[in-house]
Amino acid sequence: MTRFRKLTALLLLAAAAMPARAADDGPTPDIPVYREEAKAAGIEHVYGGPWEYFVGGGVAAFDCNGDGRDDLFLAGGANPARLFVNTSRVGGALSFAERPAGLGDSLAKRVLGIHPVDIDSDGVTDLAVLRVGRNLLLKGGPDCSFRLANKLWNFDGGRAWTTGFAATWEKGAKFPTLAFGNYVDRSAPGSPWGTCHDNALYRPEPGDTPRYGERRALSPGYCSLSLMFTDWNRSGTPSLRITNDRHYYRGGEEQLWSLLPGRPPRLYGRSDGWRHLKIWGMGIASHDLDADGYPEYALTSMGDTKLQKLDDETEEGRPVYRDIALDKGATAHRPYTGEDIHPSTGWHADFQDVNNDGLIDLYISKGNVESMPDFAKIDPDNLLLGRWSGKFHEAGGESGIALPRKGRGAAFADFNLDGALDLVVVNREGPVSLFRNLGVKKPGGGVRKPGNWLRVRLVNGKTNRWGIGARINVRIGTRTLVQDLAIGGGHASGTLDFTHFGLGTAERAQIRVRWPDGSWSHSYRVFANQFAIVERGKADAAYWFPAD
Numbered sequence: 001m002t003r004f005r006k007l008t009a010l011l012l013l014a015a016a017a018m019p020a021r022a023a024d025d026g027p028t029p030d031i032p033v034y035r036e037e038a039k040a041a042g043i044e045h046v047y048g049g050p051w052e053y054f055v056g057g058g059v060a061a062f063d064c065n066g067d068g069r070d071d072l073f074l075a076g077g078a079n080p081a082r083l084f085v086n087t088s089r090v091g092g093a094l095s096f097a098e099r100p101a102g103l104g105d106s107l108a109k110r111v112l113g114i115h116p117v118d119i120d121s122d123g124v125t126d127l128a129v130l131r132v133g134r135n136l137l138l139k140g141g142p143d144c145s146f147r148l149a150n151k152l153w154n155f156d157g158g159r160a161w162t163t164g165f166a167a168t169w170e171k172g173a174k175f176p177t178l179a180f181g182n183y184v185d186r187s188a189p190g191s192p193w194g195t196c197h198d199n200a201l202y203r204p205e206p207g208d209t210p211r212y213g214e215r216r217a218l219s220p221g222y223c224s225l226s227l228m229f230t231d232w233n234r235s236g237t238p239s240l241r242i243t244n245d246r247h248y249y250r251g252g253e254e255q256l257w258s259l260l261p262g263r264p265p266r267l268y269g270r271s272d273g274w275r276h277l278k279i280w281g282m283g284i285a286s287h288d289l290d291a292d293g294y295p296e297y298a299l300t301s302m303g304d305t306k307l308q309k310l311d312d313e314t315e316e317g318r319p320v321y322r323d324i325a326l327d328k329g330a331t332a333h334r335p336y337t338g339e340d341i342h343p344s345t346g347w348h349a350d351f352q353d354v355n356n357d358g359l360i361d362l363y364i365s366k367g368n369v370e371s372m373p374d375f376a377k378i379d380p381d382n383l384l385l386g387r388w389s390g391k392f393h394e395a396g397g398e399s400g401i402a403l404p405r406k407g408r409g410a411a412f413a414d415f416n417l418d419g420a421l422d423l424v425v426v427n428r429e430g431p432v433s434l435f436r437n438l439g440v441k442k443p444g445g446g447v448r449k450p451g452n453w454l455r456v457r458l459v460n461g462k463t464n465r466w467g468i469g470a471r472i473n474v475r476i477g478t479r480t481l482v483q484d485l486a487i488g489g490g491h492a493s494g495t496l497d498f499t500h501f502g503l504g505t506a507e508r509a510q511i512r513v514r515w516p517d518g519s520w521s522h523s524y525r526v527f528a529n530q531f532a533i534v535e536r537g538k539a540d541a542a543y544w545f546p547a548d
Contacts, residue, residue: 029385029393030355030440033447034400034423038434041094042084047408048429049078052132054369055163055183055225055245055282056112057347057408057426058492062125064144068531068546070413070497071144072096073114073127074426080108081129085144088416090548094436102146103129107136113409113492115165119153119176120210121465125496128178130162135180154211160197161186166488168229168238169464169516171261175204176468178212179240179488181224196223196252199242201265218242218265222252226284228488229259231469232310233317234293236518237261238469239268243281243299253278254299256319273318279306283491287351287360288482290390295484296324300346300364300491302375304333329391332364332382337397342376345369348410348491353502354421355440356451358476359386365425365491367406378404381425398441405430409493414500417546419453419529421500426493452528454509455498457544458485459535460516467536469516472499476506503528511541 038044047057060073069086076082081103084096101108113130119137120126127146129136135157139149150157164181182197199218205211222244229238240257254277256268268274280302286295289309299306307325314320325331334344348365355361364382368375380402384392396402405427412421420437427433439447454474458467467485474481483499503509507528513521515536524541526532531544 025387025389025391025393029359029387029395030357030450031385031395031398032355032383032420032440032450033438034435035438036400036403036433037094037436038432041088041434042096042098043072043432043434045074045076045082045432046079046430047075047077047426047432051370052161052186053077053112054428056130056492057428058113058115058130058490058494059409059411059424059426060114060116060127060494061411061413061424062116062496064125064140065142068544069417070415070495072424073101074432075111075113075409075492076109077112078109080105081111081114083144086415090416090546091418092416094415094422094434099144102138103136103148107148112163113165115167115487115494116496117167117176117487117494118465118496121174121463123465128165128167130165130180130492131157132161133159135162153209154205154213155202156212156215158200158215160200163492164224164227164242164488165494166227166229166240166486168469168487170203170259171237171517173204174208174463175210176464176487177204177259178202179218179227179229181227181242182221183223183225183245196221199224199227201240216265218257220252222246222255225282226489226491228284228286228486229469230286230295230297230486231484232256232295232319240265241284241297243279243284245280245282246278254281268319273314273320275320277306279303282345282347283349284489285349285351285362286484286486286489288484289360291480291482297321298330298349298351298362298364300349302345302369303343304331305346305349305364327391329393330362330384332384332394335366335376335379336382336394337380337402338378340376340378342374344379345372345375346382347408348425348493350410350412350490352412352421352500353386354383354412354437355385356420356453356502356504357386358451358479358481358502358504358506359388361385362392363410363412363423365407365410367408367428379406380404381407401433401435403433405433407433409491411493411495412500413495413497414455419455420450450502452503452506454501454503454526454528455531456501456511457498457531457533458513459533461536464516466496467513467516471514473512473514474501474503475510475512476503476508498531
C-alpha cells in the first residue's frame with residue numbers, strides 16, 4: 001500500500017470514529033457528572049491473573065443486610081473475591097466496609113463473575129458464583145452471611161470455565177431454572193485456542209425445596225460470554241439468548257434457544273428465520289427502546305456494537321432481526337478520545353437512565369483483552385445518552401468516566417439513595433472504579449440535580465418474590481416507560497435492586513405491572529422521587545423511606 005493510500009485509509013477510519021450529528025437530533029442531553037471515589041470509599045480491589053482471567057471480572061450489586069443499600073461482591077480472578085458492605089449516608093459520599101465473603105481461601109479464588117438471585121424465595125438474596133472450575137451456589141443469610149449450598153440444593157457445579165449466567169422461573173415452577181455459559185474447554189487439544197465447552201441448563205426438580213438434578217448440555221457451545229432469558233416475541237415464555245466469542249472457535253454464531261415447559265431445549269435455526277450472525281460476542285443487554293412491546297438487544301464485541309431490532313416486516317413469531325446501531329449512533333466501534341483509531345473491545349452493556357431525563361441511555365465498558373495490537377490500547381468506557389430523536393450522544397468523556405483502564409463487568413446502583421445512579425466497574429489488572437453520580441452539568445458551569453425519578457420494587461408472592469420476568473410500565477404524561485425484570489446479561493455481573501426510572505420534569509407517575517404469569521396489576525398512582533413497593537394483590541403501592 002502506498003503512503004497516500006495509507007494516509008487516506010487512516011483519515012477514513014478517523015472520520016468513521018467521529019460521532020454522527022444530525023440537525024434534527026434536538027438539544028444535547030443533560031450531561032451527568034461522575035466522580036471516581038473507590039479508594040476514598042474504602043474499596044481497593046484488583047481483578048487479575050493469567051490468560052484464564054482475560055475474560056470475566058464481574059460484580060454483584062444487591063442488598064445483603066436489609067438496609068436498602070446495595071452492597072458489592074467483587075470477582076478477583078487469581079485474587080480472592082471480596083464482599084464490601086455499603087455504609088454510605090443518604091445523599092453523601094460513598095462508603096464501604098469489607099466483610100468476610102464466606103468462601104474460604106480456596107473457593108474465593110478463580111472467581112470470574114457473580115449474579116444475585118433469590119433461589120429459594122425466602123426474601124434473602126443468594127448468589128451464583130462463576131468460576132474457572134466448580135461453580136457455586138451460595139445461600140444468603142442474615143447480616144451479609146453466606147454458606148455454600150451446592151450439596152443442600154443438589155447442584156453439581158461442574159468443572160468448566162464458566163463466564164455467563166442467567167435465571168428464570170418457568171411456568172409452574174417454584175424455583176428458578178439456571179443457565180451457565182461456558183468458555184473454552186481447557187482439557188481439549190490446542191487449549192486455550194481449541195474446543196468450546198457446551199453450556200449447561202439446570203431445571204429444578206419438583207418439591208418444596210430447591211433441588212437441581214441432572215445437568216442438561218446445551219450443545220453446540222460456541223464459547224459463550226453472556227446469556228439472558230428473554231421473552232423476545234411476547235409469547236409469555238422466555239427463550240435463552242446467548243452471545244458467543246467467535247475468536248476461539250470455528251463455525252459458531254449467536255444463538256437463541258426455545259425453552260417450552262416440560263420440553264427439551266430447541267435451538268432456533270434458519271427455517272425459523274434465525275439469521276447467521278458471527279461476532280466476538282462479549283456482553284448483551286436488552287431494552288424496549290421504542291415501547292412497541294418487543295425488546296431490542298445491544299451486543300458488545302471487538303469492533304462495533306450491534307443493536308438488534310425485530311424486523312417489522314417479518315412474519316409474526318419468527319426471530320428475524322436487523323441491526324440499527326449505525327442509524328442510532330450506537331456502534332461505539334472506536335475510542336472517542338485520544339488518537340488511537342484501532343477498533344474498540346466492548347464488554348459489559350447496560351441500559352439505564354443516568355441523567356433522569358426519561359430517555360434510556362446505553363453504557364458499555366471497554367478494554368483491550370490484554371495486549372492485542374490490532375485493537376485499541378486506551379479504550380475508555382462509553383456512556384451513550386438517549387436523545388429525543390431516538391439516537392444516542394456519546395458523553396463518556398464529558399461525564400468523567402473515561403479512565404485509561406481495562407473495563408470488564410459493571411453495575412449501576414443508587415449507592416447513596418439520592419435518586420441518581422452511581423456506577424461500579426471492575427477493571428482487569430487495575431483498581432475497581434466507583435463513580436458517584438453528582439448530578440448534571442449546568443450550561444454555564446457547575447452541577448445541578450438531575451431530573452425527577454422513581455424506583456420500583458415488586459413483591460410477587462412466595463414464589464419468585466422479585467417478579468423476575470415481569471414488565472413494569474410507568475406512565476408520565478403521554479409517554480410510557482418500560483423495564484423488563486431479568487437475571488443475566490451484561491458481562492459476568494448482575495444487580496438485584498429497585499428498578500430505576502428517570503421521570504424528567506414529571507412530578508407524578510402511574511405504575512402498572514404485567515406479572516410473570518401474564519396477569520396485570522392494579523394501576524398505581526405515585527409521586528416522583530420516591531421508592532415505591534408494588535405488592536401483588538395490594539390495591540395501593542407503598543413507599544419505602546431510607547434511614548440514614
